[in-house]
Amino acid sequence: MRIAIAPTEAEGTAIAARVLMERFEQGKALGVATGSTPLGLYEKLREAHAAGEFTLSGSSAYALDEYIGIDADHPERYRNVLATELVGEDKTGLKDEDLYTPDGLADDPAQAAADYEEAIAPGVDLQILGIGSDGHIGFNEPGGSLASRTHIGVLTEQTRTDNARFFDNDIDKVPTHCLTQGLATIMGAKKLLLLAFGEKKAEAMKQVIEGPVSAFWPGTILQHHPDVTIVLDEAAAGKLQLADYYKAIWDSWNK
Numbered sequence: 001m002r003i004a005i006a007p008t009e010a011e012g013t014a015i016a017a018r019v020l021m022e023r024f025e026q027g028k029a030l031g032v033a034t035g036s037t038p039l040g041l042y043e044k045l046r047e048a049h050a051a052g053e054f055t056l057s058g059s060s061a062y063a064l065d066e067y068i069g070i071d072a073d074h075p076e077r078y079r080n081v082l083a084t085e086l087v088g089e090d091k092t093g094l095k096d097e098d099l100y101t102p103d104g105l106a107d108d109p110a111q112a113a114a115d116y117e118e119a120i121a122p123g124v125d126l127q128i129l130g131i132g133s134d135g136h137i138g139f140n141e142p143g144g145s146l147a148s149r150t151h152i153g154v155l156t157e158q159t160r161t162d163n164a165r166f167f168d169n170d171i172d173k174v175p176t177h178c179l180t181q182g183l184a185t186i187m188g189a190k191k192l193l194l195l196a197f198g199e200k201k202a203e204a205m206k207q208v209i210e211g212p213v214s215a216f217w218p219g220t221i222l223q224h225h226p227d228v229t230i231v232l233d234e235a236a237a238g239k240l241q242l243a244d245y246y247k248a249i250w251d252s253w254n255k
């Protein structure tokens, strides 16, 4: 794992944008996360696109997950969130037909999961990840299979509480089910870029970086991936035992 610990979220976001622009092969498939963590990164990509330094034109983008049963025009439907952030010449150059999201409105969600798994094969070039306070990546909640493929997921109470801020702070408005890339699907990406900011993520990041691999903390599966870059701010790195060592390694490679 390459671990960057930045003083602030803004500096961490700038590092993540640099890593992505250096390492994502344009024209290939980019795995995109939703939630609040990558929003600053998407802003940087839009700026770089406007400056002519980066484009997703000719690339495809694959979402990590989607709520089941959310209205087609709901602003928190992940397809809509990602389209707002990334699609169009005035954004990153990504075309709407090149944005793939699991079909949360399908009559047969299990079939939609299988279709998505087929569409994403053999895996994206680079997958952007956030992490839940309970250690979920995608919506792979604690206790799920470490070898899962795209499937129907049930959100934990913790995740629905965390996400209520996107739904008028009303947990009852947060969907209960989702379609999510499985952990094995995520592990199929060539490169992974995980961002985590804020104290609420500190325990999950301690487990992901220094804990044992366990279905109880799904993000710990990343310890088995050969090409992971993790970008944290000081708050999310607050529980790491070897933080100074990780900083020294990062600095020695990024002089």
Ligand code: F6R
Residues within 6 Å of the ligand: 032, 033, 034, 035, 036, 037, 038, 064, 065, 129, 130, 131, 132, 133, 136, 137, 138, 139
């Ligand atoms: C989003 C996703 C989730 C989020 C996680 C963190 O597509 O799959 O794993 O990355 O819930 O959310 P934020 O960034 O809002 O803290």
